[in-house]
Amino acid sequence: MNNSVPVSDFTVECLKLGKTYPPDITALQNVSLTAAPGEILFVTGVSGAGKSTLLKLICRRESPSGGMVMLFGQNLARIGSAEMQLIRRRIGVAYQDFRLLPDLSVMHNVAMAMEVDYRPRRLIRQRVGRLLEQLGLTDKERRPVSDLSLGEQQRVAVARAAANQPALLLADEPTGNLDEKSGALVMALFRELAAAGTTVIAATHDEKLHRDSGHQVLRLERGCLVEDTRHEKAY
Numbered sequence: 001m002n003n004s005v006p007v008s009d010f011t012v013e014c015l016k017l018g019k020t021y022p023p024d025i026t027a028l029q030n031v032s033l034t035a036a037p038g039e040i041l042f043v044t045g046v047s048g049a050g051k052s053t054l055l056k057l058i059c060r061r062e063s064p065s066g067g068m069v070m071l072f073g074q075n076l077a078r079i080g081s082a083e084m085q086l087i088r089r090r091i092g093v094a095y096q097d098f099r100l101l102p103d104l105s106v107m108h109n110v111a112m113a114m115e116v117d118y119r120p121r122r123l124i125r126q127r128v129g130r131l132l133e134q135l136g137l138t139d140k141e142r143r144p145v146s147d148l149s150l151g152e153q154q155r156v157a158v159a160r161a162a163a164n165q166p167a168l169l170l171a172d173e174p175t176g177n178l179d180e181k182s183g184a185l186v187m188a189l190f191r192e193l194a195a196a197g198t199t200v201i202a203a204t205h206d207e208k209l210h211r212d213s214g215h216q217v218l219r220l221e222r223g224c225l226v227e228d229t230r231h232e233k234a235y
């Protein structure tokens, strides 16, 4: 008899998700979405619409005031911290404020995610080298992050999030400080990861990034989901 827990077809499922920050700031209301392996999904909306809050709820950096998040078929409200640690290893996050270690080199910042996961050194060197090349950062690899421009730091944050070829990549404004050419490099990396099965969820103001991309776009307005291109196509 097969006693295994059924595994969801989706990497992420959010059901009627809500978040109110104290005392009474409603950042998100009744947001439902699904994201499948290999899917790229853009979350758009003006500043304050709730994009970062949604990403933080998905990776349990914040807890919801209502509704539910399922990751890899598991309800995040029902799992303990040890299980959450295992889940976090399958997630790469590029934060809006980067959260890099400024005194360490570019290489070291990107490699760190892989060292935590006990990957062989040779593999780490290869992977980091390739990522930095893909994002146009090879000539900066030995420089401390504090020497880099904002746009360069942003690409380091994306490289670090992608280092472990995560099952889920959350990217918060990954091209906010980038010109069109560097933005295209980031997008090419997202496509490559998605082709290998990663679910990519990117919060962005940058319409150029998602316009005519063919990927699903969710638009938030004052915390509510007001547009979901996938559902429009379905009807």
Ligand SMILES: Nc1ncnc2c1ncn2[C@@H]1O[C@H](COP(=O)(O)OP(=O)(O)OP(=O)(O)O)[C@@H](O)[C@H]1O
Pocket (backbone or CB within 6 Å): 021, 022, 025, 026, 027, 045, 046, 047, 048, 049, 050, 051, 052, 053, 054, 096, 205
């Ligand atoms: N920790 C917090 N405490 C209180 N209010 C918060 C907190 N974080 C976010 N908010 C509020 O929640 C709302 C949504 O914020 P959020 O950061 O999710 O927006 P956003 O769409 O990511 O904006 P931006 O495009 O500027 O990054 C805003 O009104 C914001 O002020």
Ligand SMILES: [Mg+2]
Pocket (backbone or CB within 6 Å): 051, 052, 053, 096, 172, 203
């Ligand atoms: Mg934000």
